[in-house]
Amino acid sequence: MVAAGRPLVEPDAPLNVPVVLSSTFHAGGPIAYARSSNPSWEALEEVVGQLEGGRALSFASGMAAISSVLDLIPNGGVIVLSSHTYSGTSARVRDLEAAGRLTARLVTIDDPDEVAAACVGADVLWIESPTNPAMEICDIAAAVAAARTNGVRTVCDNTFATPLLQQPLELGVDIVVHSATKMLAGHSDVLMGMAITKSDAIWTQLMRARTLLGGIPGPFEAFLALRGVRTLALRLERSQANAMVLAERLVAHAAVTRVRYPGLPDDRGHAVAARQMSGFGSVLAFETVGGVDDAEAVCDAVRLITHATSLGGVETLIERRRRWPEERADIPENLLRLSVGIENVDDLWADLAGALDTITN
Ligand SMILES: Cc1ncc(COP(=O)(O)O)c(C=O)c1O
Known part of the structure; x- marks a missing residue:
């Protein structure tokens, strides 16, 4: 939290990655255009990636991260989620279902048998633990085991726990999402989201979704969020x-x-x-x-x-x-x-x- 995401150590270099305000970058480098990346996001992504044990991407809000992850579900796919998933995520899933984009199966997330039964024939299991605001706890390892048996991708919203209390990627989850607006940034002064994965293939898909859907944060938001993470x-x-x-x-x-x-x-x-x-x-x-x-x-x-x-x-x-x-x-x-x-x-x-x-x- 304190040491990562710092500029190179050289005389007179700043200790913090500055707020980089530029919509475009000199040609020839990996960033090129500011909808793809920004050094201020990358510093935050390095820290949060290390905390969760994967590669991180920053988003404009938790919902922007969640929407980009939902976007990866194939057309006509099935998502299993708690009936008490955060109301914004639930509302988005309901809208996608109403549009015929996917089918949702609602489960009691602290009932492992119900979760396992719902995974049969599904594409994604969406875990939130503790749930907001019912405070139910999902047995993540058991849920991941049931999902894997059925070839189901797993996502965990780790907003309430933070990577300091719970490490879903270590328990086998494929993608972690955060409302960085909350504990990570920690001062009620910024909206941001994060998605983290160990899989290079998923990271590349999410990077593409972020770039093309355009749900990107401002560099000052990333600076504030990283400043917050330092004291998490x-x-x-x-x-x-x-x-x-x-x-x-x-x-x-x-x-x-x-x-x-x-x-x-x-x-x-x-x-x-x-x-x-x-x-x-x-x-x-x-x-x-x-x-x-x-x-x-x-x-x-x-x-x-x-x-x-x-x-x-x-x-x-x-x-x-x-x-x-x-x-x-x-x-x-x-x-x-x-x-x-x-x-x-x-x-x-x-x-x-x-x-x-x-x-x-
Ligand atoms: C658990 C959880 N996930 C996601 C979100 C959405 O995050 P944001 O408000 O940053 O879009 C929230 C917001 O309250 C939340 O509580």
Whole structure:
């Protein structure tokens, strides 16, 4: 994270790859035109590629990376995905299905038998673990084994876990995707996506898809994302420690009916997560007593915590996921997603407990 993606060491060379603002490059080199590549992206790609254990490509957003990966599915192909896949990915798959481009098979991603059965005759298995926002854990090694038996390509959205907690390529996954907007960049100031693979053939296909679909990031975004990645380990260490404390305290609060966090020993995904991940991450979800109004009241009452969408930044964010029309109807109306930041945990708890008290008192 700290040492990779640096310019050559020579007298007076800068320590950081600069923001390279040029739409074209002198002829004769591998870049040629800025829709193909840019030195500012390449520095970030070197770091994220090394972290995930493959070759990385930068995209304009997580959805641009996801769309380019979906574009590789053959016409009429079958994609297997969790019914609780991130709402943007799910919506795109639904649109592609409505256009007759592919068929989607929705599964319960933490049920290995269901995943294995759905892989028969499929082209791609799309894994997200933990899922956003239901926080389900997929047994990635078991899913990859079932996919391989059936000649199915595997993709894993590793946004929630980050490469520090979970390494899908090492578990046999073919392509990892990220919303780098979240933990990787980490400061809620940039949108970017990444795709990483060990396969040169897939990398070349994705490079072509990126160049021709044109979902490329700006060089300043790449600079900011790399600046964020440099401190990923420190931010993650603090935010996931905070998340564990808040999860435990939420369980004991009278206004909370259920907490979903794989770090809790009685969480449905705990055993698999403990085996597969080296930490449980910084996002959790919980359900409050009452209905929509009570859940919204908690979001309105917090002061240190920010009522906003997104996740993975240094600041703690809360939102009711069902306020989005794209969110699945089986996500409870009163489910609040909490992306835990790096603030003082007692300050966070005082704020959250105070907001929860407003709906119990
Ligand atoms: C798990 C996951 N994947 C992908 C995305 C999409 O990323 P972006 O918003 O950078 O396009 C998100 C966004 O929230 C996400 O949570």
